Amino acid sequence: MGRFSVRSVLLGLVAPVGALVFAALVCALILALTGNPPLDTVDAMATAAQRPRTLVNSLNSATQYYLAAVAVAIGFKMKLFNIGVDGQYRLAAMLSAALAGAAFMDGVPPFLRVAMTIVAAMLVGAAWSGLAALLKVTRGVSEVISTIMLNAIATYLVSYLLNPARLAENVPGSNNIGTRPITEGGQVPGIDYPGSTSKIFGLVFLAVLVGVVYWFVLSRTRFGFELKATGLSESAAVASGVSVQKMVVWSMLLSGAVAGLVGMPQLLGSSHSYSLDFPPGLGFIGIAVALLGRNHPVGMAVAALLWGFLDNAANALDVSGVPREIVLIMQGVIVLSVVVAYELVRRYRVRAEQRDVGRALGRTKTLEEVSA
Template sequence: MISNLLAKSYARTVIAALVALVFAVVVTSIVLSISGFNPPSTFQAMFDFGKEPDSVVNTVNRASAYYLSALAVAIGFRMNLFNIGVDGQYRLAAMLAAAAGGAWALPAGLHQIVVIVVAAVVGGAWAGIAAILKVTRGVSEVISTIMLNFIGTGVIAFLLSPDRLAAKVAGSNNVGTKPIGSSGRVPGISYPGSDLKIYGLVLLAVLAGLGFWFVINRTRFGFDLRATGLSESAAVASGVDAKRMVVIAMVLSGAVAGLVGMPQLLGGSYSYSLDFPTGIGFTGIGIALLGRNNPVGIAFASLLWAFLDQSSQILEFNDIPKEIVAITQAAVLLSVVVVYEIVNRVGRRMDQRRVAAELGEVGVAA
């Protein structure tokens, strides 16, 4: 019975995602046609560029950061918490972790672990501020995490200066933390046909996804977290400390958020500078919604989002605005929420009719 229910739930999710994707393609095609561009040739150019070896590497690397960001958001969503502060959490964590990694000389292996732990601790502590405000003063985590994003940006700007934690980058006006030594760097993974390398810490994203699935679905803590998110009053009545769960969930969400910048920091840039990627936290919100807070769904959503970002670069060479891809992403995100709800309602009605028919047959037989 349970396996049948799970199968139906996954089937509905897949159907909703496919319908939403088709809807997004239709919307994008209409926009392209109105703008005077040929939709089939545009999609073909994006697909051809997206499957090139260098594009595949860049897509996987971007997807790893998107995946970790979406996981951080999903932890909050499972608890009915809206952590909008992932962007500030991962940037502050990456900056301090980069500063620590560049300042310390440690043996290989230990060096990488220390940098990753620093990032997770900083991200968790920064998210913990919002959690404490919520459970002690009743401050909405939406407001507090937004404000903490701005405060985090200010802290980064204050610390990222030559007289504090940063130094000028030779040959440019950029500033960044002291580069992390070779003992703290994570080797990349070669991909056939490409001179680029897949970040070694892509595996960190995989492990985070497995850990998320196990904790949420196979532990008492995960059950309490989901129960509190569904009904706080019912969870409290069953003995769950709701305030404690809020703090733990937000800290865990922030800790995962702190890992977002690690694949690039230890696998590509080796330093936090002014041009370090931003905005990944807000992208994670959309990907978490698209993936229905499921680690597998989030993985596919992250790859799709990263593929669209990467393949959009070819559009400018064809004099097509790359913002077209933003329309596709927005259409996917908007439609998947609506379509999923429609599919879910239709499925529930079909289940109710089937149950009613079975009960009617039992009544006749009696």
């Protein structure tokens, strides 16, 4: 049993570590072919990692990536592919920003105001993902198709509402438009970091809390057990009395609720308004982070930190004369390598378990022959 446990740990590590090593080798080859010394690139990234501003920005990016990854991972546990996290979080961020910046909110106590904003974002995200769940359980529509379509609808809906005639206003001194700024009472103060003018998002602790709750629900509750059991085998879950349709709805609602939180660290911590330059694409990064972290709360945290650092190290590469696109190549190769590596590890694990069963049966047969 001990040997099997060690093997399980090694197999769990070989896929992500192997993918990172392979991605590094591919990028080194590309750099060498384009006349950029790989060691100079590594030196530039190592220098960037020592800058306080890079560390703060990497942690802030990782906070949002982690929330997006947890939202995706909840669906993955049910074998549901929620590609709509991007639309869910942007619609939630815009509507919650409009609520938090409304004039009547100025008289609400700060803690209650922040709580109302966060809850509103979760409800909007859950409602938007609930549409995909409803289509799946009532009409059998694949969540992949419905969430992609809902992403497009959310994009145009946000564009429609983000208008001075509706929920937005012109930003003074620029051509940008955004929701009414959230006043100080509705903001979440950042955390100072020595040597950096940037601050760590105060809602980094919200991401930690979400990770703890995610682990607890999946590992220590009946609901989490039923969720994972349904994802592994719907027929077995039905035989055990679990309603598959109910689990589909709940998993999509929870996934959307967490997706609604993705924009909260930046909205309440730095931008204080939803505008046209609010970062898109965080939901798709969440898919990559969830894959790299194997849907495990700690694994996704490490993957989010890696992704955040790579994004912020790209600027340092530009300054050093190295094309920043090498970071995008590395990220793409990592995702592709992880998918391939996990499949290879899965096949090896199955063959290894079959060999173990065969040896055990052989020993049992030998003992029976001796005793006979």
